[in-house]
Amino acid sequence: MRLTRRLRQERHSELTTNQLSVLGTLRTNGPQTPGAIAAYEHVQPPSMTRTINCLDDAGYVLRAPDPDDGRQIMVTISDKGEEVLAAERARRDQWLAKHFAGLSTAEKKTLRDAVAILERLAAS
Amino acid sequence: MRLTRRLRQERHSELTTNQLSVLGTLRTNGPQTPGAIAAYEHVQPPSMTRTINCLDDAGYVLRAPDPDDGRQIMVTISDKGEEVLAAERARRDQWLAKHFAGLSTAEKKTLRDAVAILERLAAS
DNA sequence: GGTTTTAGTTAGCAAGGCTAATGAACTATG
DNA sequence: CATAGTTCATTAGCCTTGCTAACTAAAACC
DSSP: OHHHHHHHTTOOSSSOHHHHHHHHHHHHHOSBOHHHHHHHHTOOHHHHHHHHHHHHHTTSEEEEEOSSOTTOEEEEEOHHHHHHHHHHHHHHHHHHHHHHTTSOHHHHHHHHHHHHHHHHHHHO | OHHHHHHHTTOOSSSOHHHHHHHHHHHHHOSBOHHHHHHHHTOOHHHHHHHHHHHHHTTSEEEEEOSSOTTOEEEEEOHHHHHHHHHHHHHHHHHHHHHHTTSOHHHHHHHHHHHHHHHHHHHO
16 A cells, blocks of 8 residues: 555656556557456456546547447547556656666566566456 | 555455555554654545544544644554454465465565565655 | 744545446347 | 346446645744
8 A cells, every 4th residue: 555655646647547557558458348457457347437437538548339249348548548658657767767776686676576476466 | 556456355344455554554663643654654644634533433543642742643553453453464364375375485585575675665 | 922834634626446226238048 | 039137338326535725723933
């Protein structure tokens, strides 16, 4: 919890950390249905619907009906979404460069390794 | 974000992860003023006031005026708070035992080392 | 003794969790 | 093929928890 809030302090874009996370998922994994995004982000579908609404209203994502299955909807990141994500990434790189400067090579490797392990635990 | 929400799913007590975090801080670091807790948890004082109100109303913490400085207030974990924290810890131990069973000794060491590094980054 | 600073709180706003319920589209079964 | 069940997204309504701005009371400082 402390780490999450520490990172929230670094956000300076117009988007929240949640919204950036969803946008990053769309960029990395490609267009997804709301249900798939919700599962990946570990929230219930209604929570994701609301986040997608915010992103949609502001033009960061696009909704398109699935031609094969009328129940499903594909969510895609828009050009505007790509731009804001790139800007945030640049800012994050600066932050990382500044704070990782004080870490040794071994410490950086420890963090990289830990990320892989935690990704697995989070997905389980 | 994904990891935070993954962990939220494991909560089964009557308290939220935020409230448990504050309670854990009080147990580990002893009685604190609201301002000190807010700084440690990386939130603004009004946010912490509200969380403490919730915990206070439910009897998990106690507020006591500071005899030396009339502006300050000391927040202390109550017996009920200790109990719920112990119960949550037992549940967490079960979860860890289950999910860490699939990790090697080296992987567990990596996670322990990473925690120390991240604590430093969060505090900076 | 009056001004400034500091600590905690109150008020009000927005984001984002959740469950329950709804509606539309797909699937399966008799 | 019709009907019943399932699945997906959404809506509605609740609560917690961030925030800033404003307020009160106590302390500190000319």
